[in-house]
Amino acid sequence: MNRPAEEPGSAPVLEFEQQRPRMFGLAYRMLGSAADAEDVVQDVFLRWHRTEPGSVKEPSAWLVKVTTNLCLNRLGSAPSRRERYLGPWLPEPVLTSDSALGPMETVEQRDTVSLAFLVLAERLGPGERAVFVLREAFGYSHREVAELVGLSEANCRQLHSRARKRLSVARTPGSAGEAAENRMLVERFIDAARGGDLAGLERMLAEDVTSVADGGGTLGVARLPVRGAAKVARYLATVTSRYVEGLTVSICEVNGTPAVLGWFASTLLGVLVPEIADGRITGIRIVANPDKLRFVGAQLAAVSHSEEPFGS
Numbered sequence: 001m002n003r004p005a006e007e008p009g010s011a012p013v014l015e016f017e018q019q020r021p022r023m024f025g026l027a028y029r030m031l032g033s034a035a036d037a038e039d040v041v042q043d044v045f046l047r048w049h050r051t052e053p054g055s056v057k058e059p060s061a062w063l064v065k066v067t068t069n070l071c072l073n074r075l076g077s078a079p080s081r082r083e084r085y086l087g088p089w090l091p092e093p094v095l096t097s098d099s100a101l102g103p104m105e106t107v108e109q110r111d112t113v114s115l116a117f118l119v120l121a122e123r124l125g126p127g128e129r130a131v132f133v134l135r136e137a138f139g140y141s142h143r144e145v146a147e148l149v150g151l152s153e154a155n156c157r158q159l160h161s162r163a164r165k166r167l168s169v170a171r172t173p174g175s176a177g178e179a180a181e182n183r184m185l186v187e188r189f190i191d192a193a194r195g196g197d198l199a200g201l202e203r204m205l206a207e208d209v210t211s212v213a214d215g216g217g218t219l220g221v222a223r224l225p226v227r228g229a230a231k232v233a234r235y236l237a238t239v240t241s242r243y244v245e246g247l248t249v250s251i252c253e254v255n256g257t258p259a260v261l262g263w264f265a266s267t268l269l270g271v272l273v274p275e276i277a278d279g280r281i282t283g284i285r286i287v288a289n290p291d292k293l294r295f296v297g298a299q300l301a302a303v304s305h306s307e308e309p310f311g312s
Helices: 011-031 034-050 059-075 078-083 107-111 115-123 126-136 142-149 153-166 176-194 198-204 229-241 290-302
Strands: 205-214 247-254 257-264 267-277 280-287
Touching: 011 034, 011 059, 011 126, 034 059, 034 290, 059 126, 059 142, 115 126, 115 267, 115 280, 126 142, 126 153, 142 153, 176 198, 176 229, 176 247, 176 257, 176 267, 198 205, 198 229, 205 229, 267 290
Parallel strands: 205 280
Antiparallel strands: 247 257, 257 267, 267 280
């Protein structure tokens, strides 16, 4: 028989809510989907609710272990879902200025939410990904990781080493100065794109820049990567020109880096996340699948707009 539902302010609920950002941040890093991460956290809550009061000695470890196991189950079916996906697959964007993905204080914590990392993490097996995220993003020791995933410490060390060799994690801004410089570059990038300044765009793009767009089959969204500064500049200028009137853009921190959010009227059209190195844009990832914009849209609706629209 199920226990009566806890009151919102009860100790078990408070304990769960205290751990929610960690669980959501872990699930998101493992799955690359905010919607799936929310579902996992809800499933964890249901299991937490069914435990007997006082039966769990270490609630934090128990919640992380259950979250990890549920994510591992979902990762087992992920490849088949990716194969059926229309066009390139990208992770769901998430605003990170409000600590929605847990602490973002270290380089590792920020790196492991970047779109670059999440795309590369698709190369890893479920066990490799779990061990890497627990170790790198949350700082668990190899012994603690072994207890959380149910493997030997030696096995976890091997999985972690293998994952590190298979990944080349893109670095997000490491200082306030770099973040400010990157934001200014993104602002100039917006001006050039909206003004149709192809020469200006090309100067900001690396020669071998690649733009990848995830529209999930949405009309007008490129289904193949666009490569090279000249082609990417023309592509972005063309896309922007479709919304000469009524387009509003803003810059927000998305997955740990300055990104461009574009609206037409009140509809969020997409999120453009640039990858920046040495003062130039080396890669562009555009998420325009409406289903993948729901979470970030809900985040924007839930908070006051601290970012003023850039342009009109």
